[in-house]
Amino acid sequence: MKAVPELLSSLGKLPKDKKIYFASDFHLGAPSHRESIKREKKVIKWLQYISKDAAAIFLLGDIFDFWFEYQSTVPKGQVRFLGTLADLRDQGIEIIIFKGNHDLWYGDYFPTEMGIPIIDHQAVLNVNQKKFFLGHGDGLGDGDNFYKLLKVIFTNRICKWLFGWIHPNIGVGLAKFWSNRSRKINGTEPTPSMGEDEALLKYCRGIHKKQKHDFYVFGHRHLPLEMDVDPNSKYYNLGEWVSQCYYLVFDGDEAKLQHFEP
Numbered sequence: 001m002k003a004v005p006e007l008l009s010s011l012g013k014l015p016k017d018k019k020i021y022f023a024s025d026f027h028l029g030a031p032s033h034r035e036s037i038k039r040e041k042k043v044i045k046w047l048q049y050i051s052k053d054a055a056a057i058f059l060l061g062d063i064f065d066f067w068f069e070y071q072s073t074v075p076k077g078q079v080r081f082l083g084t085l086a087d088l089r090d091q092g093i094e095i096i097i098f099k100g101n102h103d104l105w106y107g108d109y110f111p112t113e114m115g116i117p118i119i120d121h122q123a124v125l126n127v128n129q130k131k132f133f134l135g136h137g138d139g140l141g142d143g144d145n146f147y148k149l150l151k152v153i154f155t156n157r158i159c160k161w162l163f164g165w166i167h168p169n170i171g172v173g174l175a176k177f178w179s180n181r182s183r184k185i186n187g188t189e190p191t192p193s194m195g196e197d198e199a200l201l202k203y204c205r206g207i208h209k210k211q212k213h214d215f216y217v218f219g220h221r222h223l224p225l226e227m228d229v230d231p232n233s234k235y236y237n238l239g240e241w242v243s244q245c246y247y248l249v250f251d252g253d254e255a256k257l258q259h260f261e262p
């Protein structure tokens with residue numbers, strides 16, 4: 001497992017009064033342009049609000065409902081969001097994006113254009129003697145075998161390369177159709193908490209047996225959760241921003257799940 005401290009070399013110790021923020025599952029672009037742009041503006045208000053004391057912002061996947069970088073172009077839309085990320089990054093705030101199951105296909109646009117690294121695996125963050133275990137959360141733990149197989153295909157280099165040769169009008173159209181279809185089949189409401197049987201909680205406990213972390217933070221579940229991995233360690237799920245707008249803030253000592261209301 002690769003650690004990410006090299007991304008945050010300046011953050012081994014969080015400066016006093018600075019914070020680290022985590023959010024996921026904005027699903028920008030879905031379900032329609034109109035609804036997405038409302039959400040995009042809300043996300044931007046949040047980014048501007050936290051920029052006053054953010055040392056780093058971790059976006060843990062499904063930031064876009066679909067993202068694919070062609071060799072010479074990127075998808076239309078979300079221009080305010082991209083501009084805000086670039087602006088915050090230029091102000092010196094570290095921004096780190098994790099791939100989600102909806103936005104698996106980043107290329108070098110974010111690192112080159114904005115200095116934002118893209119992480120495609122679970123990663124550990126060490127800050128102020130606290131250990132975070134971070135990821136999007138898709139395909140982890142037991143079950144979900146069909147998705148695990150799909151992910152192998154979707155992340156295959158040749159498949160990605162071939163998809164890049166499909167005209168964007170068709171390629172992006174297909175991807176949006178696929179995403180809307182899965183939303184229709186699975187619904188937009190997350191399934192209620194399964195308590196101790198939450199798959200990601202079990203996954204965290206498995207990791208925790210081998211190596212201890214203070215905080216486990218994931219998205220994907222679309223349900224804000226705070227659960228004990230053991231009495232000294234927590235699993236947080238960041239929920240989503242289509243209807244809930246939750247985020248996690250770490251003040252150098254404690255982590256707190258908070259609701260954003262502009």
Ligand SMILES: [Mn+2]
Pocket residue numbers: 025062100102220222
């Ligand atoms: Mn999602």
